[in-house]
Amino acid sequence: MARPTLASLxxxxxxxxxxxxxxxxxxxxxxPATRERIQAAIEAxxxxxxxxxxxxxxxxxxxxxxxxxxxxDGINGAVLDRFLxxxxxxxxxxxxxxxxxxxxxxxxxxxxxxxxLDVAGLDGFILTSSTPDxxxxxxxxxxxxPFAVFGRPWDSAGRPTSGSHSWVDVDGAAGxxxxxxxxxxxxxxxIGFLGWYTGNPVGAxxxxxxxxxxxAAGHRRDVPDLSVEAEExxxxxxxxxxxxxxxxATAIVCSSDSLALGAMEKLRELRPGTGRPxxxxxxxxxxxAALGLLSVAQPVEExxxxxxxxxxxxxxxxxxxxxxxxxxxxxxxxxxLAPHVVERIPLPLAPTGxxxx
Amino acid sequence: MARPTLASLxxxxxxxxxxxxxxxxxxxxxxPATRERIQAAIEAxxxxxxxxxxxxxxxxxxxxxxxxxxxxDGINGAVLDRFLxxxxxxxxxxxxxxxxxxxxxxxxxxxxxxxxLDVAGLDGFILTSSTPDxxxxxxxxxxxxPFAVFGRPWDSAGRPTSGSHSWVDVDGAAGxxxxxxxxxxxxxxxIGFLGWYTGNPVGAxxxxxxxxxxxAAGHRRDVPDLSVEAEExxxxxxxxxxxxxxxxATAIVCSSDSLALGAMEKLRELRPGTGRPxxxxxxxxxxxAALGLLSVAQPVEExxxxxxxxxxxxxxxxxxxxxxxxxxxxxxxxxxLAPHVVERIPLPLAPTGxxxx
DNA sequence: CGCACAAATTTGATCGATCAAATCTGTGCG
DNA sequence: CGCACAGATTTGATCGATCAAATTTGTGCG
Numbered sequence: 001m002a003r004p005t006l007a008s009l010x011x012x013x014x015x016x017x018x019x020x021x022x023x024x025x026x027x028x029x030x031x032p033a034t035r036e037r038i039q040a041a042i043e044a045x046x047x048x049x050x051x052x053x054x055x056x057x058x059x060x061x062x063x064x065x066x067x068x069x070x071x072x073d074g075i076n077g078a079v080l081d082r083f084l085x086x087x088x089x090x091x092x093x094x095x096x097x098x099x100x101x102x103x104x105x106x107x108x109x110x111x112x113x114x115x116x117l118d119v120a121g122l123d124g125f126i127l128t129s130s131t132p133d134x135x136x137x138x139x140x141x142x143x144x145x146p147f148a149v150f151g152r153p154w155d156s157a158g159r160p161t162s163g164s165h166s167w168v169d170v171d172g173a174a175g176x177x178x179x180x181x182x183x184x185x186x187x188x189x190x191i192g193f194l195g196w197y198t199g200n201p202v203g204a205x206x207x208x209x210x211x212x213x214x215x216a217a218g219h220r221r222d223v224p225d226l227s228v229e230a231e232e233x234x235x236x237x238x239x240x241x242x243x244x245x246x247x248x249a250t251a252i253v254c255s256s257d258s259l260a261l262g263a264m265e266k267l268r269e270l271r272p273g274t275g276r277p278x279x280x281x282x283x284x285x286x287x288x289a290a291l292g293l294l295s296v297a298q299p300v301e302e303x304x305x306x307x308x309x310x311x312x313x314x315x316x317x318x319x320x321x322x323x324x325x326x327x328x329x330x331x332x333x334x335x336x337l338a339p340h341v342v343e344r345i346p347l348p349l350a351p352t353g354x355x356x357x
Numbered sequence: 358m359a360r361p362t363l364a365s366l367x368x369x370x371x372x373x374x375x376x377x378x379x380x381x382x383x384x385x386x387x388x389p390a391t392r393e394r395i396q397a398a399i400e401a402x403x404x405x406x407x408x409x410x411x412x413x414x415x416x417x418x419x420x421x422x423x424x425x426x427x428x429x430d431g432i433n434g435a436v437l438d439r440f441l442x443x444x445x446x447x448x449x450x451x452x453x454x455x456x457x458x459x460x461x462x463x464x465x466x467x468x469x470x471x472x473x474l475d476v477a478g479l480d481g482f483i484l485t486s487s488t489p490d491x492x493x494x495x496x497x498x499x500x501x502x503p504f505a506v507f508g509r510p511w512d513s514a515g516r517p518t519s520g521s522h523s524w525v526d527v528d529g530a531a532g533x534x535x536x537x538x539x540x541x542x543x544x545x546x547x548i549g550f551l552g553w554y555t556g557n558p559v560g561a562x563x564x565x566x567x568x569x570x571x572x573a574a575g576h577r578r579d580v581p582d583l584s585v586e587a588e589e590x591x592x593x594x595x596x597x598x599x600x601x602x603x604x605x606a607t608a609i610v611c612s613s614d615s616l617a618l619g620a621m622e623k624l625r626e627l628r629p630g631t632g633r634p635x636x637x638x639x640x641x642x643x644x645x646a647a648l649g650l651l652s653v654a655q656p657v658e659e660x661x662x663x664x665x666x667x668x669x670x671x672x673x674x675x676x677x678x679x680x681x682x683x684x685x686x687x688x689x690x691x692x693x694l695a696p697h698v699v700e701r702i703p704l705p706l707a708p709t710g711x712x713x714x
Numbered sequence: 715c716g717c718a719c720a721a722a723t724t725t726g727a728t729c730g731a732t733c734a735a736a737t738c739t740g741t742g743c744g
Numbered sequence: 745c746g747c748a749c750a751g752a753t754t755t756g757a758t759c760g761a762t763c764a765a766a767t768t769t770g771t772g773c774g
Contacts, residue, residue, distance in 0.1 A: 003475060005760055016724045021762065031722060048475040052412040053760035056729045061409070063456075068445050071438060077643070081428060081438055088425050089459045097477060099420075100455045102446045118360060118405040120454060234647040258647060286434070287644045290591040290615060362730055373754045378732065388752060410730035413759045 004047045013041055024049065061121040063097045064311065067109055069128060070102075078285045079300060080128060083150060086304035087126060094312045096123070106131070110139050117145065124311045126150070130167070132158050132201060137165055146314045148307045151202075152336075158201040166310045166333040168303045172202060172282075173209030175296035175339035176253050179280040180213035182341055183251045188278060189219060192226040192249035194240040194259050203255050206282065210253050230259060237262020241279075245270055251278035257285045260293055284342050297342045306335055361404045370398055381406065418478040421448055421668065422456045424466050426485060435642045436657060437485060440507060443661035444483060451669045453480070463488070467496050474502065481505075481668045487524070489513050489558060494522055503671050505664045508559075509693075515558040523667045523690045525660045529559060529639075530566030532653035532696035533610050536637040537570035539698055540608045545635060546576060549583040549606035551597045551616050560612050563639065567610050587616060594619020598636075602627055608635035614642045617650055641699050654699045663692055 002008075006017045013020070015038065022029045023038045030038070041047075055061045066087070071077040091098045099122065103109035113136075116122045124146035127136060132154040140147045141164070153163035176193070183191050193210040196203040207227065214223055225247050230236035237254065241263035244252055252267075254260040260281030267277035281288050284297035309331045317330075359365075363374045370377070372395065379386045380395045387395070398404075412418045423444070428434040448455045456479065460466035470493075473479045481503035484493060489511040497504045498521070510520035533550070540548050550567040553560040564584065571580050585600050587593035594611065598620035601609055609624075611617040617638030624634035638645050641654035666688045674687075 006762095007760075017761080018725080018763090019723060022723090025762080029722075034722080046475075048472065050413070050475075050760055051477045052409045052418070053729090054762075055409040056407070056413055056731085056760080057762045059729080068442055071435075071442060077438060078428075078434070081434060084457075085425055085428060085459070088457045092459055098457045100441075100445045100457055102442070102449055115405065118403075119408045121407065121409060261647065287647075290618065290644075363732095364730075374731080375733090375755080376753060379753090382732080386752075391752080407730055410759090411732075413730080413761085414732045416759080 004045045006047075006049070009041065009045060009047055012045075013038060055121055059121065060315075061123055062095060063099055063120065063122050064091055064124050064126060064308075065099045065101060065113070065116050065120075065122040066126040066128065067103050067112070068100050070104075078287075079283045079298060083128065083300040083304050086301040087308065090305045090308035094308050096308075096312070106134075106136055109136055113140065113145070117143075123315055124148075126307055126311070130154060132156050137163070141165055146311055146318070148310045150303055150307060154201040158199060158204055160201070160205065162334060166307075166314070168306045168310070168335045168337065170298040170300075170303065170339050171336045172206040172296075172339070173212065175282065175298075175341070176206045176209035177213040178209075178339075179253045179294075179296055179341050180210055180217070183253070183278055183280070184213075184217055186251075186278065188251040189217075190222060190226065190247075190249050190251070191219075192228065192244035192247070192252045193254075194237060194244065194252050194263055195227070195229050195255040196232050196259075197229050197236075198232075206255050232256060232258055234258055234262040234265070238266040241266040242270070251280075253280045255282055257281035257283050257288045257293065257295055260295065261287060261291065264291075264293060280341060288342075289344075292344045294344055295342050296339050298339050299337050302337060306331065306337075361402045363404075363406070366398065366402055366404050369402075370395060412478055416478065417672075418480055419452060420454045420456055420477065420479050421481050421483060421665075422458060422470070422473050422477075422479045423483040423485065424460050424469070425457050427459075427461075435644075436640050436655060440485065440657040440661050443658040444665065447662045447665035451665050453665075453669070463491075463493055466493055470497065470502070474500075480672055483507070483664055483668070487511065489515050494520070498522055503668055503675070505667045507660055507664060511558040515556060515561055517558070517562065519691060523664075523671070525663045525667070525692045525694065527655040527657075527660065527696050528693045529563040529653075529696070530569065532639065532655075532698070533563045533566035534570040535566075535696075536610045536651075536653055536698050537567055537574070540610070540635055540637070541570075541574055543608075543635065545608040546574075547579060547583065547604075547606050547608070548576075549585065549601035549604070549609045550611075551594065551601065551609050551620055552584070552586050552612040553589050553616075554586050555589075563612050589613060589615055591615055591619040591622070595623040598623040599627070608637075610637045612639055614638035614640055614645045614650065614652055617652065618644060618648065621648075621650060637698060645699075646701075649701045651701055652699050653696050655696050656694050660694055663688065663694075 006020055010017045010020055019030060019034065020038055023035050027035055051062065069080065088098050099116070099120065101112050101116065103112050113125060125140065127147060127149040130137065130149050130151040130153055133156045134153065137149065137153065148166040148168065150168055152160045152167055152169040155161045180191055191214065193207055195207050211223055214220065226244065226249055228240045228243050230240035237259035240259065241252060245267060252263050254263060260279050264277050264279045267279065276292065279293065281293050281295040284295040288295040310333060313331055363377055367374045367377055376387060376391065377395055380392050384392055408419065426437065445455050456473070456477065458469050458473065460469050470482060482497065484504060484506040487494065487506050487508040487510055490513045491510060494506065494510065505523040505525065507525055509517045509524055509526040512518045537548055548571065550564055552564050568580055571577065582604050583601065583606055585597045587597035594616035597616065598609060602624060609620050611620060617636050621634050621636045624636065633649065636650065638650050638652040641652040645652040667690060670688055
């Protein structure tokens with residue numbers, strides 16, 4: 001027994017293809033009695049319209065594309081992992097599908113866009129990072145392809161801009177600011193910042209939050225002394241922490257969990273027996289969770305859901321061009337989400353159950 | 358200027374659609390002179406056949422599906438991450454595309470298969486884990502859908518079987534065996550095993566390798582004493598290590614990096630100043646790399662490539678049913694890859710460059 | 715009753731490719 | 745010259761849906 005098609009089902013029910021099609025796509029056009037009869041038959045036969053045939057006619061693939069970035073670090077890759085998972089779920093819930101692809105550079109990524117648009121007819125793309133003066137977003141905008149970015153656009157000087165395309169981002173500065181405030185409340189005043197070497201604008205943003213909070217607390221003169229940049233590794237974090245400690249820092253806010261991990265180990269080594277060092281990481285990766293490290297958590301699941309909301313809204317309104325009443329409020333095309341510091345019980349933990357094998 | 362189609366290009370070149378189609382799909386049927394002229398025109402016009410139209414006619418989507426598992430642990434999730442990346446690359450290189458989806462249970466996964474097969478016409482699936490007596494593989498086999506599994510099939514007693522479907526796996530027992538041998542060479546003899554609580558067959562397999570190596574080295578009578586099971590967390594690892602240490606273990610082989618991490622911390626605490634504890638983890642996750650932990654590394658990239666090799670081979674020979682000469686040797690439908698222990702310089706590392714911000 | 719007009723349903727064309735069969739070209743050879 | 749036959753190319757149908765337009769059915773009302 002072959003898969004039912006519109007034609008085969010229509011024959012069985014003694015109605016036309018179009019009527020069945022209308023039951024699925026424009027139910028209000030079909031008389032209620034007929035509609036119910038056909039709906040029942042659709043369920044009974046397990047009929048599902050072919051996406052390929054539909055795409056051929058409508059020029060819509062109901063398919064989004066996303067580049068899978070090469071796992072740079074691995075520790076921090078966990079953030080993208082959670083993002084990807086939430087994105088897949090949201091895509092599915094919206095009735096779309098998600099196609100993954102790889103690219104070995106940003107220009108190759110553009111080549112892939114072109115190919116995927118021509119061949120597979122993808123309806124839109126999700127980008128998971130943005131660079132200053134991004135060539136990819138420019139290309140997509142010129143071509144008029146729907147897309148949304150997880151990450152704010154940055155101007156060529158590396159400062160956040162608003163841009164004209166859709167994006168969602170997490171307010172890194174707000175995160176580090178919150179971390180500093182928490183440490184101030186705990187009685188710290190010499191709070192260091194441990195960031196990245198590279199001119200990465202995301203890192204600069206996180207540093208700004210620390211600086212803002214220090215300024216506000218009246219520690220402006222300490223800022224130059226207490227800010228250090230290191231290589232994005234555990235070892236880099238250890239070295240940076242040593243330097244900050246030598247300058248009298250009693251607490252450290254970091255740009256990443258890798259740095260924070262190194263910093264924590266180093267402080268523990270320098271001041272043994274003083275309990276968990278006051279170190280806050282960024283991204284709340286599984287490692288931080290496993291080791292009881294405080295960390296600033298990004299609401300990536302919320303970000304992913306919003307991205308899909310924006311994309312699907314845009315695609316839906318493209319179709320209904322003209323004088324259509326927007327049933328729902330348009331989602332913000334540019335949204336900055338607030339992160340929060342995750343509190344944790346310090347290690348070592350109470351022993352958990354073990355068993356003889 | 359709209360995207361060129363077979364028809365529009367044919368008109369321009371004053372040839373028929375079919376001839377252009379043949380240039381792409383059966384070049385030998387076209388006279389060399391014509392072929393070159395058309396090939397040049399295809400490039401110049403940037404013509405790319407529409408996947409939807411092709412799929413409608415050929416009933417092939419050139420698309421694989423894979424379920425994205427909910428990130429259980431996070432630390433060990435990194436293995437699937439690397440696998441996914443390699444898989445995406447291999448899929449792309451083979452001229453296919455990869456569709457991701459989520460499911461909240463194995464039975465829901467089957468429902469998703471059904472839907473994706475009907476709607477999107479996927480050509481095959483990649484499964485990333487297998488359970489004893491797996492309902493999903495049974496369903497796919499009954500339906501005759503091509504698929505390949507990363508992970509051996511297990512019988513209902515949890516012992517590895519060969520099954521009748523395609524799979525690739527990493528020989529966990531060989532990995533732990535190698536780890537024991539390395540530790541024996543380093544002079545250890547009381548080598549403990551720290552595994553999982555759960556009846557997970559993967560864990561049982563890893564334990565078997567340790568046991569085999571201990572038997573072979575003449576330490577059979579120590580086996581009952583030196584095998585402990587704990588919860589799959591860092592804290593669990595610490596507790597388990599404490600117990601093993603109390604029984605005189607000088608080295609520990611673990612089922613995961615999470616356990617190994619906990620074990621390392623605990624041994625360091627129990628025996629300060631004796632250098633890096635002799636602990637070996639499993640999966641060579643980024644955390645292990647960051648912390649200088651020894652670990653058994655799975656060749657996941659090779660596994661991913663092989664899975665695609667198997668799937669594409671199967672699909673290619675399905676098409677050429679009958680008396681076709683297999684141009685290439687068929688790839689092994691069931692393949693067990695050997696892992697290896699990753700050697701590492703013990704932490705703390707030499708200080709790396711830092712800089713004043 | 716019959717006409718206008720809206721609602722419900724059907725028909726034929728189309729999206730862009732490939733398949734199978736038909737037609738056209740060219741070459742060798744009696 | 746003409747016929748057979750392989751090679752090259754073209755033609756018409758088809759995959760399974762939706763669109764736009766045509767047709768049928770139903771309702772209200774003078």
